Structures are given as structure tokens and as C-alpha cells.
Amino acid sequence: MPIDATQPYDHGNIFARILRGELPARIVHEDEWAIAFHDINPQAPVHILVVPRGPYVSWDDFSARADAEEIAGFIRAVGAVARAHGLVAPGYRLLANVGGHGGQEVPHLHVHLFGGAPLGPMLAR
Numbered sequence: 001m002p003i004d005a006t007q008p009y010d011h012g013n014i015f016a017r018i019l020r021g022e023l024p025a026r027i028v029h030e031d032e033w034a035i036a037f038h039d040i041n042p043q044a045p046v047h048i049l050v051v052p053r054g055p056y057v058s059w060d061d062f063s064a065r066a067d068a069e070e071i072a073g074f075i076r077a078v079g080a081v082a083r084a085h086g087l088v089a090p091g092y093r094l095l096a097n098v099g100g101h102g103g104q105e106v107p108h109l110h111v112h113l114f115g116g117a118p119l120g121p122m123l124a125r
């Protein structure tokens, strides 16, 4: 069920619990600003979620409220994860779903990083 991206941050959401170490995840990257882990239901040979440590509901919330250091740290983490997984030369795709029309289900900002094969059209037809 897609979320309302204007809702207040819910500290009990699944990714907040992974960030606090309360739920397991296959973590591939951790730094001051972000963590990254494999998606539980991968949609491509490589499907990693990159999540900022701060409490942001969505890309909208993050772009409005995060400070410049957090934004830079998060974006650098996304790039570092892609490079560490050898995705740059073959290519990859980034996706952030926002709210209802975006199909966002987890109310903590995450970027999907897809790769490992040609990914086809950008949107389902």
C-alpha cells in the first residue's frame, strides 16, 4: 500500500528498524550518512537500497529539510555503492519512489540501485 509522502516521520518503519540494528539486512555499505543493503525482493540481478541515516520520509522531505552535508554524504554513498559493485561501466539505474503515484511503500527515503543486466524500458508499458 503506497504511503502519503506528506505524513510525519514514523520511527517504527522497517528501514528505521534496520538502521537501529533491530531487524536483519544484508548490509553492503555503512558510513556516517547512509547505509545500503540488498532489497528483500530483488527486481534485477543487483537491487540495493541506499538509505540516509536521518529521519526523512521521502525524497521530497529530504530535499526540503536535510542540510547540505547530509545531502552530499547521501549522494556520495549512492555513487560509492554503485562503484563498489562494478556497476559504472555496464551501467545502472537509480529510482526513488515518492508517495502514492510513485508507489512508495516504506516511509523512509531510499534510492533503489538496479544493475547487473540490461534493465529495459524506464517504465512498464
Ligand code: 5GP
Binding pocket: 014, 025, 026, 037, 038, 039, 040, 041, 042, 096, 097, 103, 104, 105, 106, 107
Ligand atoms: P518502495 O516501493 O517503498 O520504493 O520500495 C520498498 C522496497 O523495500 C521494496 O523493493 C521491498 O522489496 C523492500 N523491502 C521491504 N521490506 C524490506 C525488508 O524488510 N528488508 C529489505 N531488505 N527490503 C525490504
